Amino acid sequence: MNNRERALSILNYQSYDQMPVVHFGFWTETLQKWADEGHLTQDEASSWADGNQADLSITRKLGFDFNWYSCFHWDSMLKPSFEPHLVRQNSNGSREVMNVDGVIVVEKDDAGSIPTEVEHLLKDRKSWELHYLPKMQWSQERIDWNALKKIPPREERTHPIGLHCGSLWGRIRDIAGLVGLSYLMADDSSLVDEILETTSEVCYQGTKAILEQYDGFDFAHFWEDICYRAGPLINPLFFHTRVGPYYRRITELVNSHGIQIVSLDCDGKIDKLIPTWFENGVNTMFPIEVGVWGANIAPWRAQFGKGLRGVGGVNKVVLARERADVKAEIERLRPLVELGGYLPCFDHRIAPDAKWENVQYYAEHLQRVFGN
Secondary structure, eight states: OOHHHHHHHHHTTOOOSSOOOEEOOBOHHHHHHHHHTTSSOHHHHHHOOTTSHHHHHHHHHHTOOEETTOEEOOOOSOSSOOOOEEEEEOTTSOEEEEOTTSEEEEEOTTOOSOOEEEEESOOSHHHIIIIIGGGSOOOGGGSOHHHHHTSOOGGGOSSOOEEEOOOSSHHHHHHHOHHHHHHHHHHOHHHHHHHHHHHHHHHHHHHHHHHHHOOOOSEEEEEOOOEETTEESSOHHHIIIIIHHHHHHHHHHHHHTTOOEEEEEOOSOOTTTHHHHHHTTOOEEEOOOOTTTOOOHHHHHHHHGGGOEEEEEEOGGGGGSOHHHHHHHHHHTHHHHHTSSEEEEESSOBOTTOOHHHHHHHHHHHHHHTOO
């Protein structure tokens, strides 16, 4: 049994011989620190991306089996994107820059956080039709067909590979901004419906075109990030009635190609949005944010049953502490693993405070605890 078979068996409540040790990538600062310490080469640190050769090399060195976020990506949003350029230089040394989404953000040297947004080009129907609608049209050029051809067939793979199906709301929020999109929902709901329909159509057509050429993916995947520590950044009723059906259209498509695991990446407290996702075919929550409010899969499983799976739920802060803390975190996972349909994984990229030896110990001890 290889790690692809193990992971899929776990998520489908089938028997397996041992738990695969899964991660979700790294901050670039983490990799550079480890390279400076001599654990990685500079090439591994600088060339890393999810699922590439550097990722596979780092994965082996740390003792993991694979990166869950090994997906085939394609260009599902603005094409072409905006050309980043300097808007103004501030006296405090910061820069206001228009990014690839047409959003003006504040950049600072050596800043490690998400840049502050100060202005959005998308404000109304006129700006949508002039600047964005032409960039949100489906075309075959959105897909790297040569890269698609290089995906190994199922029987040759040692880990799962997913098909990224895009984002139905999170990327719209990125472009319009939380405040701006909130005003648009109140002032011009028909425009919001049009933006949503246009975005989802690109996601659907791209997913359909890819599956018509290659239907050997192990799971489908969405990205959203539309919640924060207190709950959703969108009205749950609006999300259920207006966005939910677009998920259903895509999940039915991937189901028709034999893909039964559909995962979704959304940070924050997602509880109020899970019903919409679950009822519309998204059945695997990733991540499961344990760090701030102690989220775990158990109450979701109690509410939705075995149809609801999960990947995540491991508190990465223990990697900066002592081995005893890492061991205790793994022990905390025992009753969750026993529920089935659950793969432990760090909820986010491994941060720069993580000790190399602790990450290795985590991989080794998890395999020992949940092995044969």
